[in-house]
Each structure stands twice: as structure tokens, then as C-alpha cells.
Amino acid sequence: MTVKIAVLGGTGLIGSQVVKIVQTAGHEAVPVSLSTGVDLLTGQGLDEALTGAEVVVNLTNSPTFDDASPAFFQTTMDNLLAAAGRAGVGHAVVLSIVGVDQVPDLAYYRAKVLQEDILKAGPVPYSIVRATQFFEFVEAILSWTADDTTVRLPSTPVQPMAAADVAQAVADVSMGAPLQGIRNVAGPDVFALDELGRITLAARGDQRTVTTDSAGMFAAVPGDALIAPAGAVIAPTAYREWLGCRS
Numbered sequence: 189m190t191v192k193i194a195v196l197g198g199t200g201l202i203g204s205q206v207v208k209i210v211q212t213a214g215h216e217a218v219p220v221s222l223s224t225g226v227d228l229l230t231g232q233g234l235d236e237a238l239t240g241a242e243v244v245v246n247l248t249n250s251p252t253f254d255d256a257s258p259a260f261f262q263t264t265m266d267n268l269l270a271a272a273g274r275a276g277v278g279h280a281v282v283l284s285i286v287g288v289d290q291v292p293d294l295a296y297y298r299a300k301v302l303q304e305d306i307l308k309a310g311p312v313p314y315s316i317v318r319a320t321q322f323f324e325f326v327e328a329i330l331s332w333t334a335d336d337t338t339v340r341l342p343s344t345p346v347q348p349m350a351a352a353d354v355a356q357a358v359a360d361v362s363m364g365a366p367l368q369g370i371r372n373v374a375g376p377d378v379f380a381l382d383e384l385g386r387i388t389l390a391a392r393g394d395q396r397t398v399t400t401d402s403a404g405m406f407a408a409v410p411g412d413a414l415i416a417p418a419g420a421v422i423a424p425t426a427y428r429e430w431l432g433c434r435s
Contacts, residue, residue: 192216193362194238194277196268197247199223201324202283205355206245206362213363221248229260231267238275244268244312245281245362250299253405257299265303269310279366280312283358286320286347286372286420287413294408304370313366317358320374320414321348323430330385333403339389340401341382344409347416348384349375350430353423374416376426381406384427391431 193210197203198219210217218237220226226233228248238244246268250257272280284300291297307314321329326348333340357373379387385398401407406414416422 190215191243191363192218192241193243193245194218194220194241195245195247195362196220196226196228196237197249198245200247201322201351202355202358203245203247205352206247206359209356209359210363213359215363228264228267231271234267234271235274238271238277241275241277243279243281243362244272244277245283245358247283247358250296253294253296255295257296258302261299261303262306265306265310269306269312272312277312279315279362280307280310281315281317281358281362282307283354284316284318284370285414286318286374286416287409288318290413291409294405313368315361315364315367316370317354317361318370318372319349319354319357320416321346322351322354323348323375323425323427324351326384326388329381329404329406330388332405333401334396337396339385339396339398340403341385341398342402342404342407342409343380343382343400344406344414345378345412346381346384346406346414347374347378348427349373349423350425353425357421357423372416372420373423374420376422376424378415379427387428388431391428 199221207217250260
């Protein structure tokens, strides 16, 4: 049976890939974003976008990682669930972060927990996909604490994964029955973040030095919070393999 799936953020890094995967599987995937005339913050165009949809996938993200992010998720989730209820949507899917509820010192992580909680308490059957950090964002993470000669990174353990594997996980869940719970997905390898920095710079021929330091957002992460828990789905793409294809 063909299912209509509305993908909010459907023109972004993950969303555009989710749309392609769903369409290839024979379902109808509708990308929804500001560029298609839908504003999740105001609700403009949302009712029309969800008309006839059995599933809605929310991949939208706060424009900031600071104390303004909770308000973004509160407003957008309230608007989404209200519109989904009016449209009779039977399954709402949200992409979140592995270990998000174990990092209360980060405002953005608290905001994502709020998003999850709103979804859980809402009227629409739901699924939450928690993914680890994306390979595609590693260089941005390095840039947060870098200068012309040095990159300062904590030794926080991470288990990153390819955006393509994240998209596959989200698509798989969106095409299935509501989990009424959480599915964790992660890459196949665990790295200390400073080690990951050294691997990345070496592959790029970047001569800067990585110094282990309590710098950047991930320094606030306790222990193994960002590592996949037992029962997580392990994605197939390894970081060194992915990096080699782009070097």
C-alpha cells in the first residue's frame, strides 16, 4: 500500500535523502520547507502540506544552539501536532540525538529533550530516531575551537555516522508502524573527539596540530553519553571509508 509521507525539512541534508529513499520504495514523499511555502514557526501552509498525509517526519532544526532553541522547538512542535491532529495523521517521526537526555548542561540538548517530550505527550502515535553526530559536521566541529595553527578538542567519546545512513534509518522508521518509543542509530566505530580531529586533518593534508583541551560544546558531555546504547542499530559506513571517498 502506498503511503503519503510529508517530510518537514525535506530539502535539507537529511530530508532530501529521506524523500528519495521513500520515493524509491514506492511511497509518496512530499518535501515541506520554507521554500515550498510552509513556515513551521507560524504554521503558515502547514494544514495544506499535511492534507492526505498518513505520516509526518519532522527534520527541522533550531537556527541556534543557545537558550533560544527551546522556544523554537516548543512553538514548532505545538504547531505540527495541532495540524497533524486536524489532518488525521497517524504517525509522527522526529530526528533527535543519541544520549540527548544525558547532557543537561547544553541548552540545545535540553531543547531537543523538550521536543521529544512534547511529541510523546501529544495526540499522534510517534517514533523518535536518535542518531549520533554526522560525519558531514566533523569539520564544522573542528572549526569551533581552531585557529591558523591549532585545533583544540576534548577527548569526548563519539560514534559518528554518515548522513546517508541517518536518512536511511529515518526513512525505515517512517515507512513502518509507530514505535511509541525510541530507536537509536550510530556509526560502527567509537573515537575520542581529539583522535577524530587528527584523522580528519591528516586525510585533508591539513598541517594544524590537534591539542587535547576542554574546549568547545562537546567538552560539556559527560562520560559515554554520546555512545550508542545497547540495542542500537549500527550503520554500515565507517568514517575512514567515508573520508577516503572525499579526500
